[in-house]
Amino acid sequence: MTQSTAPAHEASQEALPRQHRHYSIGELARMFEVTPRTIRFYEQEGLLAPRREGQKRIYREKDRVRLKLTLRGKRLGFSLAEIREVVMMYDAMPDGNARQLWRLLEILADKRANLERQLEDIRLMRMELDDVDHRAREVLRGLGHEA
């Protein structure tokens, strides 16, 4: 997250209906601007579970969404373990027992608290960036008069 050129965010083109239904690893990788290695790694970490057609991995819509959520979580500073925690429990929900569901609610509340704190952090950090920006511009004005 270091590059200053950040126009290409998520998937670029989206005119076509999602009828495609399945993607290759390379397609997904290009879509989200990650390497295939990353996608395989996420699978190994239990975040994705694509079908196989022979050797090849076949990703369906669900996998694409998961990957999207995973990357979003990462941008927010969550670890893969944390993300998996939510994702897996979400999957186990339908037949989940009460204890697990309560545990899930607990985790969700935790994540939400995290987000709220981040909102405040962003607010503060914004103010500080604005401040530095201001000072820098003033110094620049000063330099303009000299030279």
Place this chain on the structure above:
Amino acid sequence: MTQSTAPAHEASQEALPRQHRHYSIGELARMFEVTPRTIRFYEQEGLLAPRREGQKRIYREKDRVRLKLTLRGKRLGFSLAEIREVVMMYDAMPDGNARQLWRLLEILADKRANLERQLEDIRLMRMELDDVDHRAREVLRGLGHEA
């Protein structure tokens, strides 16, 4: 997690004068709930530059603020290198040449863009958490009827 007891109403005026003026590494560590090792590491990475009194490190108000900003940056997912980039240029500002100042403005814009994206990410993630929460509660209600 990171917070102790939330101060109900932090008096706008300086309740306690910051006359303390300087802190030991242990004090700072307890204040921010990090280990001394972390603080030394940040120094080694060029984020802090405490005075020395003999061997001992002496931290002043400025250092405390820097540490606070650093930790905030970390919570937002910035790397120490990124944080240092801003912090150091901020320090070099007064006598900075124009090119460096422009570079600083560039970096600031970059960070701000980052924050904006995070805001959006938070918004989306919140919605998804809410959704999962909803479903989980419904399943729980269902379980209540059985058993």
Place this chain on the structure above:
DNA sequence: GACGAGGTTTACGTTAACGTAAAGTGCTTG
């Protein structure tokens, strides 16, 4: 003067999240 509570340096260990070969499989295309 032994001791414990703080501090110090040096240095190796650890974890997460991938990167980077190396070597093989399967298709299709000139």
Place this chain on the structure above:
DNA sequence: CAAGCACTTTACGTTAACGTAAACCTCGTC
């Protein structure tokens, strides 16, 4: 059929951000 993709597995390498351990000062105090 050779060449070129796109994909596969296996496995070692790398970076960031510390943790952890050892061995050493330097107080105040019991």
